[in-house]
Amino acid sequence: MLKLESVTKTFQLDENTTITPVNGVSLDVESGDMVIVVGRSGSGKTTLLNLAAGLVKPTSGRVTVNDRELSGMNDRELSRMRSQDIGFIFQFPSLLAALTILENVSLPSIFTPIAAMNHHRERAAELLGMVGLSDKMNVHPAQLSAGEQKRVVIARSLINNPGLVLADEPTSDLDQYTEAQIMDMICSINATGVTFLVVTHNRKLLPLAGAAYEMENGILKPVQAE
Ligand SMILES: Nc1ncnc2c1ncn2[C@@H]1O[C@H](COP(=O)(O)OP(=O)(O)OP(=O)(O)O)[C@@H](O)[C@H]1O
Ligand SMILES: [Mg+2]
Secondary structure (H helix, E strand, O other): OEEEEEEEEEEEEEOOEEEEEEEEEEEEEOOOOEEEEEEOOOOOHHHHHHHHOOOOOOOEEEEEEOOEEHHHOOHHHHHHHHHHOEEEEOOOOOOOOOOOHHHHHHHHHHHOOOOOHHHHHHHHHHHHHHOOOHHHOOOOHHHOOHHHHHHHHHHHHOOOOOOEEEEEOOOOOOOHHHHHHHHHHHHHHHHOOOEEEEEEOOHHHHHHOOEEEEEEOOEEEEOOOO
16 A cells, blocks of 8 residues: 655755655555554654655655555646545644634545535534544634644544545644543544554554554664564
8 A cells, every 4th residue: 555665865954964864764554554653753753754645755765655656646646646545644733723623624625526515524524523523513723622633633634535544643742541532543443444654752552553663763663562
């Protein structure tokens, strides 16, 4: 489903400084997997997800999604792939303040050709029910707690029924109870066949992984079950 082959990303910060947050990473995510990558702040986790989504282009190596290499796609094809095949749970919730929760969750679907707006709203309402926010559909993001906003972002990532969800720190800044609740939710979505690649600094999530890796200074290594 997602394959990274010897992927390296180097940023040139100034004339004399380069940084390589992802260094020769190979990773195979199969359909239905729950892959968790842990790593400290700055170890390259977000860059890894951005490479997987084609938001950042590799300096070298190959990224393949559903057997299509991203470097062979033009911007239009990349956008279509991102909106239809991949759900993204961003590290920072990024909800639009002027829209209601229901509108925020529906938003990515307006770029897809499928059914009418009513259908999208119904699906958004269903997803908000799944994350326990049926009663907050018509409020605005500022009226939600941090954990509730995370749940909205999870619902939004699923609106176009993606096969693969890339989740960046889905449990950061949450209390233990809400953290467990969100991970339960992600595991139950995974059980319906949606593939997950989760990156986090939180090692407590490792037991939930089907396959677990650690990112250190841009290098990815498998972790044994703890
Ligand atoms: N567009 C960019 N230009 C220059 N440097 C970048 C860019 N994106 C990321 N970096 C650098 O790459 C390194 C890794 O960043 P990244 O965001 O991938 O880390 P992370 O593991 O997600 O960290 P955190 O846990 O704090 O979110 C950092 O030193 C960062 O400054
Ligand atoms: Mg990050």
